[in-house]
Amino acid sequence: FQKKKTWKTGFFIFFFFFFEVGSHSNGVAVLPAPQNLSVHSTNMKHLLTWSPVILPGEMTFYSVEYQGEYESLYTSHVWIPSSSCSPTNGSECDITDDITATVPYNLRVRTTRDSQTSAWSTLEHPFNRNSTVLMPPRMEVTKDGFHLVLELEDLGPQFEFLVVYWRREPGAKEHAKVVRRGGIPVHLETMDAGAAYCVKAQALVKTIGRHSAFSQAKCVEVQGESLPLALALSAFVGFLLVLAAVPLSIWKTGQLLRYSCCPVTVLPDTLKITSSSQKLISCRREEVDACAVVVLSSEQLLEAWT
Ligand SMILES: *[C@@H]1O[C@H](CO)[C@@H](O)[C@H](O)[C@H]1NC(C)=O
């Protein structure tokens, strides 16, 4: 009985050493593990960072894995490799595409080199994307003629914006508008001449039920009456010019036709006596032809004008 027990203990010790040494030679826990894991999340872009492991020689790589709420509750041994960092050679990993739900995520990183790996380092507190820092959106306020136009930065499909704008005057009423997407110019209002309009906006993320602070208001001013007045004046002057030009051109054309078709000539007395009705008709015919030519030839008309 005593002998049997000793044998059992020996066997156990043998296996223990076998696995310990074996596992070390397989590379588990040979490399130092990354430290200081943290997630920096701004505007729903999530970045996992860690302190780099400096090793002499070749390049060090890292592998990142994550676990959503379901896995951590029901299948805690299942870890999913991060889509963009399995492996990576940098000391950060963009995990935005891996975080697809508003639940706590466990994250872990290990160092790898050739067939060697370190132990896993796990993020101390699970990351929930509802903790992302929401910045007031950047925006550009412009005027297009009398149109107040706003363009917000494109933060992706998860973002909407609440836009508030008002005419800058005492006791002005604020107007609100929800803009579904950034990156495209939006017409807010047709402005009155001589007035200033101001705009501010905040970013909303429905999936986490949170919003950023409002951006600083940006204002644009429409030119006073002077510009529209000048425009109206020049249009009016143009109209007058056209009005004056039409009768003038009619009169000028009439003169032209009269001088070319019916030249005032003093005929010698002999001709006056001998002129018959026959000749008169032929002359009239020629006159008509001449008129037709004059009317058709625009070049001649122009020459007559100048
Ligand atoms: C972890 O961060 C702390 C402070 O930020 C720093 O002092 C420490 O050196 C870091 N650890 C490693 C392994 O880089």
Ligand SMILES: *[C@@H]1O[C@H](CO)[C@@H](O)[C@H](O)[C@H]1NC(C)=O
């Ligand atoms: C990672 O590898 C790429 C090329 O594969 C290289 O350009 C880059 O500098 C490396 N980054 C680091 C931190 O070593």
Ligand SMILES: *[C@@H]1O[C@H](CO)[C@@H](O)[C@H](O)[C@H]1NC(C)=O
């Ligand atoms: C994020 O959601 C959790 C519950 O899922 C809640 O306890 C926590 O207060 C929320 N954090 C923020 C910043 O909204």
